[in-house]
C-alpha cells in the first residue's frame with residue numbers, strides 16, 4: 001500500500017503547486033497565530049482555490065490549537081476545509097466533531113508507549129513528539145520520538161506519523177513505525193515558514209518508495 005502524505009504549514013502558491021504535481025494526499029493550513037506558518041483565513045481560501053482544479057484534489061486540513069467554537073465556525077464559513085486538525089483534549093475534539101459535522105484529526109503528543117491513545121472521538125490521530133520544554137507551540141518543532149513505539153500499537157483509528165520527519169529520515173520512520181500516512185512541516189522548509197519545493201518533492205518520493213502494511 002502506498003504511504004499517504006500530508007504537507008502542513010503551506011503559505012504560498014509555489015508550495016501548493018509542487019504538492020499538486022506530486023499528488024500529495026492532504027494540504028495543511030496553519031491557523032495558529034503564533035506559528036511562523038500562520039496563514040489568514042482569506043489566504044488559505046485563496047490557496048485552496050488553486051487545488052480545486054484537478055480531477056482528484058487533495059484534502060484540505062485546517063490546523064487549530066485549542067480553538068473556540070466561534071473560531072471554527074468562522075474558519076468553516078471562509079475556507080472549504082475537509083478536515084479539522086486539532087490540538088486539544090479527546091473530549092473537546094469529539095465535541096467539535098459532533099457540533100460541526102466535519103472530519104476531525106486529533107494531534108497526540110507521544111514520548112512513551114503509555115502516551116499512545118487507545119480510544120478516540122476523532123476520525124484519525126496524528127501521533128507526534130512532545131514539544132521540547134522551551135517550545136512556544138505544541139507542534140511544528142521538528143522534534144522526533146522513537147518511531148518503533150508505534151509498531152505494536154492497537155490504534156483505535158487511522159493514524160498519521162508526524163514530528164521531525166524530513167526527506168532523509170521519512171523512509172526509516174515508516175519502516176520502524178509501520179505508519180501508513182505521514183505528516184511534515186518544518187522538515188521541508190528552507191527557513192521557518194518558508195517551504196522548499198525541492199524538499200517537498202524529495203519527501204513525497206522518499207515516502208512513497210516504501211511499501212507499508
Ligand SMILES: O=C(O)c1ccccc1NCC(=O)[C@H](O)[C@H](O)COP(=O)(O)O
Pocket residue numbers: 008009028030032035036037063065087126128137138139140141142143162163164165183184185186187
Ligand atoms: O507548525 C507550527 O508552527 C505548529 C504550531 C502549532 C501547532 C502545530 C504546529 N505544527 C504541526 C504540524 O505542522 C504538523 O501537523 C506536524 O506535526 C509536523 O510538524 P513538524 O515536526 O514540523 O514536521
